[in-house]
Amino acid sequence: MITARTGQVMGEFGRLYEQQYPVALFNSVRFEIEGNISPQSQLLHRKAPLEDKSIFSGMLFQYLEENKKWRNRFFFVPDSYVISYYENKLAYDRGLHPKGAISLAGYRVLGSLEKYLELLETTLPGVKAKAGSAPPLKCATQFPILLWHPYARHHYFCVTTEKEQQKWLAVFQDCVRHTNNGLSEDCKVQTPAFTDAVRLYRQARGQYSTWEMMCGTPTQILANLVMENLVSELRDLIAVRLKGKAFDRQRNWMLISDAVYSLVQEQVKAQYEAVLQKCEAGRPPLEATIRTDMDQIVTSKEHVTSKMCALVLPKADKLLKASIQPYISSVLEALMEPTSRGFAEVRDVFFRELVDVSKNMLNGGSKEKLGEQMEKVSMLAFHPVKMQSCYEKVEQLHLEGLQQRFDVPSTSVFIQRAQILMREQMDNAVYTFEQILHQSLEGHSGDDLAKIIQRCQDRVIKKYDYDSSTVRKKFFREALLQIFIPYMLKQLSPPFAAVSLTFLIELPRFRELIFEDFSRFILVENIFEEVVLQSIMKDIMMAVKEAAVQRRHNLYRDSIVLNNSDPNLHLLDDNPTIDWTGEYGGQGDHTDSGESHKRRRMKQVVSMIQVDGSHPLPYESCLEVPGVGGIVEEGEGKGTDTHSSAPPLTNGTGQKEDGQKEEEMRPPTESAPQAVEKKSPPTESAPQAVEKKSPPTESAPQAVEKKSPPTESAPQAVEKKSPPTESAPQAVERKVHLESPIQDAASKSAIESAIQEIENAVLGEDSGLLSEPEEQVVHKSASLNPELERPAPGKKQDTLTAVPESEKPPGDSQPHEHKEAVAKPSIPEGDEKAGAATAHPEQMAVTPPSDSETGEEVSGKEPVSEPGAVQEP
Numbered sequence: 001m002i003t004a005r006t007g008q009v010m011g012e013f014g015r016l017y018e019q020q021y022p023v024a025l026f027n028s029v030r031f032e033i034e035g036n037i038s039p040q041s042q043l044l045h046r047k048a049p050l051e052d053k054s055i056f057s058g059m060l061f062q063y064l065e066e067n068k069k070w071r072n073r074f075f076f077v078p079d080s081y082v083i084s085y086y087e088n089k090l091a092y093d094r095g096l097h098p099k100g101a102i103s104l105a106g107y108r109v110l111g112s113l114e115k116y117l118e119l120l121e122t123t124l125p126g127v128k129a130k131a132g133s134a135p136p137l138k139c140a141t142q143f144p145i146l147l148w149h150p151y152a153r154h155h156y157f158c159v160t161t162e163k164e165q166q167k168w169l170a171v172f173q174d175c176v177r178h179t180n181n182g183l184s185e186d187c188k189v190q191t192p193a194f195t196d197a198v199r200l201y202r203q204a205r206g207q208y209s210t211w212e213m214m215c216g217t218p219t220q221i222l223a224n225l226v227m228e229n230l231v232s233e234l235r236d237l238i239a240v241r242l243k244g245k246a247f248d249r250q251r252n253w254m255l256i257s258d259a260v261y262s263l264v265q266e267q268v269k270a271q272y273e274a275v276l277q278k279c280e281a282g283r284p285p286l287e288a289t290i291r292t293d294m295d296q297i298v299t300s301k302e303h304v305t306s307k308m309c310a311l312v313l314p315k316a317d318k319l320l321k322a323s324i325q326p327y328i329s330s331v332l333e334a335l336m337e338p339t340s341r342g343f344a345e346v347r348d349v350f351f352r353e354l355v356d357v358s359k360n361m362l363n364g365g366s367k368e369k370l371g372e373q374m375e376k377v378s379m380l381a382f383h384p385v386k387m388q389s390c391y392e393k394v395e396q397l398h399l400e401g402l403q404q405r406f407d408v409p410s411t412s413v414f415i416q417r418a419q420i421l422m423r424e425q426m427d428n429a430v431y432t433f434e435q436i437l438h439q440s441l442e443g444h445s446g447d448d449l450a451k452i453i454q455r456c457q458d459r460v461i462k463k464y465d466y467d468s469s470t471v472r473k474k475f476f477r478e479a480l481l482q483i484f485i486p487y488m489l490k491q492l493s494p495p496f497a498a499v500s501l502t503f504l505i506e507l508p509r510f511r512e513l514i515f516e517d518f519s520r521f522i523l524v525e526n527i528f529e530e531v532v533l534q535s536i537m538k539d540i541m542m543a544v545k546e547a548a549v550q551r552r553h554n555l556y557r558d559s560i561v562l563n564n565s566d567p568n569l570h571l572l573d574d575n576p577t578i579d580w581t582g583e584y585g586g587q588g589d590h591t592d593s594g595e596s597h598k599r600r601r602m603k604q605v606v607s608m609i610q611v612d613g614s615h616p617l618p619y620e621s622c623l624e625v626p627g628v629g630g631i632v633e634e635g636e637g638k639g640t641d642t643h644s645s646a647p648p649l650t651n652g653t654g655q656k657e658d659g660q661k662e663e664e665m666r667p668p669t670e671s672a673p674q675a676v677e678k679k680s681p682p683t684e685s686a687p688q689a690v691e692k693k694s695p696p697t698e699s700a701p702q703a704v705e706k707k708s709p710p711t712e713s714a715p716q717a718v719e720k721k722s723p724p725t726e727s728a729p730q731a732v733e734r735k736v737h738l739e740s741p742i743q744d745a746a747s748k749s750a751i752e753s754a755i756q757e758i759e760n761a762v763l764g765e766d767s768g769l770l771s772e773p774e775e776q777v778v779h780k781s782a783s784l785n786p787e788l789e790r791p792a793p794g795k796k797q798d799t800l801t802a803v804p805e806s807e808k809p810p811g812d813s814q815p816h817e818h819k820e821a822v823a824k825p826s827i828p829e830g831d832e833k834a835g836a837a838t839a840h841p842e843q844m845a846v847t848p849p850s851d852s853e854t855g856e857e858v859s860g861k862e863p864v865s866e867p868g869a870v871q872e873p
Contacts, residue, residue: 002230006264009201009226010271016197019523021279022286024193026297026521029290031188039470042463043428044435044572050079050382051577056171056606058164059089061140063156065255070140070158073099077171081178102147102155105179105216106224109172110146111165113139119148120250123257124239127246136247145169150213151227153258167385171606174384177391180215181420189283190276194218198225200525203493208486209407222268227261234260290521301522304513308524308531311506312492316535319491324484324536327402328543334399335479336472339418340553342393343468346426347461349390353377354433354457361449367441370449374580378434379605381427390426394418399483406487414479421471425464433460434580435572469556473544480540481533488532 055077061070062085074089076098084098092098110116113135120136121128140158143165147155159165183191195214198221202211213224238256242249290297357373380386397411397418436456444452510524548555 001233002260002263003267005230005233006226006267007271009229010222010268010275012204013197013201013222013225014271014275016200017193017275018279020193020196020200021189022520023523023526024189024196025283025286026290027192028188029287030294030298033294041428041467041470043425043460043467044432045428046431046577048577049427049431050605053379053382054078054604055081055174055382055384056167056604057092058168060085060145060168061158063137063140063158065153065251077175081175083175103179103216103220104147104172104175105182105220106149106152106213107176108148109169109176110148111144111169113137113144113146116146116148116154120247120254123150124235124250124253127239127249130246136251145172147172151224151231151257151261154254167606170384170388173391174382174387177416177419180416182215182217182220193279194221196526198222201225203489206490208490208493209409210413210482210486212410212412214413218272219265219269222272223261223265226264226268227257230260230264231257286520289517293518296515297518297521300514300518301527304510304522304524305527305531307510307513308527309534312528312531313535315492316488316532319488320536320539323491324488325539327405328480328484328539331399331402331480331483332476332543332547334402335397335414335476336547336553338394338397339472339475340555341396342390342418342422343425343472344554345390345393346387346422346429347464347468349386350380350426350429350464351457351461353380354453358450358453358457361453367449371580371583374434374437374578378430378578378580380430381423382605385606387423387426390422391419394422402483406483407490408483413482417479418475421475425468425471428467429460429464432463433457434578436460438578439572465554466556469548469554472553473548473555476544476547477540480543481536484536484540485529485533488536489529492532 057074057076059072060075062073063070072088074086074092076084076086076092078084081104083102083104085100085102086092086096086098108119110119117135137156139156141160143159143162145157145159145165145168147157157168159168183194185191198211198214202208202225213228214221216224234257235253239249239253242252244252354377357370357377360369360373394415397415399408399411402408403411433456436459437453440452440456507524510527511519514522514524545557547553548557
């Protein structure tokens, strides 16, 4: 039954295709001879935009129908947008054959299980799951990506984060958008003949509206044409035999439909190739006849057209005035609003990218830096994540109340067409900017790069505004025709109108007016449609022209025509694609090792598989390309060093939780002798400095859990006078000052005994570690001081050292507030030795850390007011 139905459809289609092929050939040759009268594009057009490029790659959880399990696999999106998936990334690197390939033509990309279940119920009408029943699919994570097709197999994926889900949704939607546009516009004969044959086939069965499944390659479109009627027959035969729960029956039906769809595609492909080969073999004699008798063919066609107009135009004008003219302006407005917003967003995205490039050049950028920036800008139009904001503007297109009147089943055809035009205009603008900038940089020394970029940017933006207006007006005219022409043809065709009955009676007489030698190039059915189109075209042109005159949505008037306004620019159209990294970047592609070069065989538009030197995310999740805005991967910005800084402390203190004790205190560091030399004389605030020390925090576990003896480089540190160093500099920076006087004698005695042990540590008599009771006393002292004193930004503060209680001047029992800047007191000669042992790393306030690698002194650093802030030297 499948083979019989496929043969019937392809037999009828083949007959129509053989009729339309000579007509399309005649129109192509006539267009070539008479020339193009449309406005000339101001932007250049890139011939091979994705040469040696890939779109995206990464790991995804895929659901396998065979064993009903989730498997983590590597997915690769090439420039053809046909997705390939491998067992793992290693299989891809080795060049093995993929496990499978997915062409997303005709698919819908969904981000929630609820929307998928709604569409799943349409596959088997009358079969619905009971309320509250378990879903048919248990996703591995809470971020699913579902691909639904009316005939083909459904695909289920999961990712680990919401941001990855957004990225993959944008990538898959771009794949759908590209693969749906499978008919090449460069084929000036085959594509028109194919589309006309499909349209006439459906009109012969009463289906005049735009077809939503007119997507994909010719083979996929013809398979959709066969399945349109075949699936209903199969459903009536098989659906009643399916057993089990509702979800199981729906899933089994989907698998059966996919098997039938694959079989139909195989049969359709062979028969379509046979028809195409037959037509191409007869093309040379047809083209010779057309070029020889072009004038006579055109004259004969115009004569038949005039006779047809006298019969059809009166009825068509009546229908036009009553049912179409009142709605042209409202339909046009519904099309213009979201489309113009989308093209305006394209302009803004392009402008922002160039502004970022200019800013980088102002900050000391060179030609090498410019090469890196332009390498990213060159693929802006094919970056689905950055272009997503533009596409979303057009997705708001709705023809509410008009779809039923004019039998428009869906607006997806117009939305995808507008999105494709937006991508083309973006790529044209980027390519034109590349060529102009490259020409401006020839022989330039590299100075004032920002000014050169600004001039090129202004020049391209003006050209984009003009081309955008031209493209949008053409899109509006085509969309209005696709909405109104099917409706008029349906109303003027039998059994809807008397004019069609008259047309059928007069059909033999019209054919007698055509010479037999020209009968293959002039078809009466095509002339009838051209007359209907001619009747409405005037009103559509007038509506679009009025919108442009009113300057609505930034449309240029038709009187503003820029022909050869920049003739030298189009000389650059033949230049090859610019390799910015290779020409200006220097060694970017040559310094990679063999393994690294193997991993980067193709430059990716969206992201790289894995950045060198970084650790993969959980489940080998894909990483973001540096510099790509809008989507930040999980874990971005986190270092891989084990000594990274800890999260910000609660209330700014470094206290541990109740009952938690440190295993060991930090050993003295090589900066202890330096603290001896820099000891300040006894001041009133010295005891306060002892209290203001915060205990070691959990943010530097390395310093707490590991102890090491004093290093051998201590004398060297004394000579260089370097400040204290730690294994985790953030731990030093995050020490805080606590404002509170010493409130009991126990704290004083504990501090004095701690100071004595520090003296012994410095003199080499003891290890210098605090005992456990003394550690608890210090904890208690710090816990009584919840407030913080954050030094004001930009104010310098000297190192405060702890002094014994005996050296504190009498009568000082009140806390002292810190001034904005504390002057460094001089050190009397007699007190220098007396206080030599009073400084310990654990009893000092915040001090500037030194370079842990070089040990050089860093003096005059400002205190850090916030965790993670970077100190300026």
